[in-house]
Amino acid sequence: MKLGFIGCGNMANAMLGGIIKNNIIASSDIISSDLNDVSLEVAKDTLGIKVTKDNKEVVDQSDIIVLSVKPQFYSSVINEIKYLIKENQIFISIAPGQTLEGLRTAFGRELKIVRTMPNTPALVGEGITAMCYNKNVTEKEADLVASILAGFGKVEVITENLMDAVVGVSGSSPAYVFMFIEALADGAVAAGMPRNKAYTFAAQAVLGSAKMVLDTGKHPGELKDMVCSPGGTTIEAVRMLEKEGFRSSVMEAVKACIDKAKSL
Ligand SMILES: NC(=O)C1=CN([C@@H]2O[C@H](COP(=O)(O)OP(=O)(O)OC[C@H]3O[C@@H](n4cnc5c(N)ncnc54)[C@H](OP(=O)(O)O)[C@@H]3O)[C@@H](O)[C@H]2O)C=CC1
Ligand SMILES: O=C(O)[C@@H]1CCC=N1
Secondary structure, three states: OEEEOOOOOOOHHHHHHHHOOOOOOOEEEEEEOOHHHHHHHHHHHHOOEEEEOOHHHHHOOOOOOEEEEOHHHHHHHHHHHHOOOOOOEEEEEEEOOHHHHHHHHHHOOOOOEEEEOOOOOHHHHOOOEEEEEOOEEEEEHHHHHHHHHHHHHHEEEEOOHHHHHHHHHHHHHHHHHHHHHHHHHHHHHOOOOOOOHHHHHHHHHHHHHHHHHHHHHOOOHHHHHHHHOHHHHHHHHHHHHHHHHHHHHHHHHHHHHHHHHHHO
């Protein structure tokens, strides 16, 4: 199995780190192209993969091709490679707003296309990737793609109509979570805690809370109530978060993200 990435930036590095570390595909069987010499040098040195400046070489040498450039560059790269892709190759999109039908139109013919939405926690093996695929992809091929994506976290097969929601809730949400961690730490720093220690306490609290949601299966509201002692400290913080519109601002942020994904 030969895997190719066109574009070797943040997301490609996060995905490839897990794929190689977990021995899903050997680095010698992976090739990536990029316009940027520095990105290629970094990928070659840190991941040990083959690198090239030529996108066509990636298509030529790969069974599965991941297009990991920004969505605005999708059409120009697809125009460059569309005549080279063969019907037995699998094309994977990781971009928001790029629909299966839109990609078929861009390629101008029926190909095996998988649409995914990963996230950067892939870098530490804790990503979550949503995937859907067109009628040309067999169940066996979908399982193969899912096993590659599982190299850097969880994988969920979903219907395409939910893909924009995935961008809002997991593709982009690490950025909002980092802002939350930063703000938690700022609060502790304001109370005198050294900054590095504050990041450790804030991040571990977020990690542990997320794990409680996943491991217990309990409603997040019930888990929140378990922290709020009657007449205690937490309910004062919760009261202030409600007053300042915390949950509403998060929901509005997710909506803005989804609206943007739909518009791309
Ligand atoms: N970052 C994230 O958290 C997530 C990103 N995604 C999606 O992943 C894709 C990649 O994003 P990300 O990794 O963040 O972006 P980056 O900008 O970090 O990486 C893209 C790389 O592709 C290079 N590039 C641009 N044009 C071409 C081209 N024509 N041929 C070859 N390489 C090219 C860029 O070079 P240069 O810098 O010189 O332009 C850059 O090195 C996007 O579609 C994004 O929406 C999906 C989920 C999460
Ligand atoms: O900001 C973006 O457009 C990309 C897609 C999801 C996360 N990052």
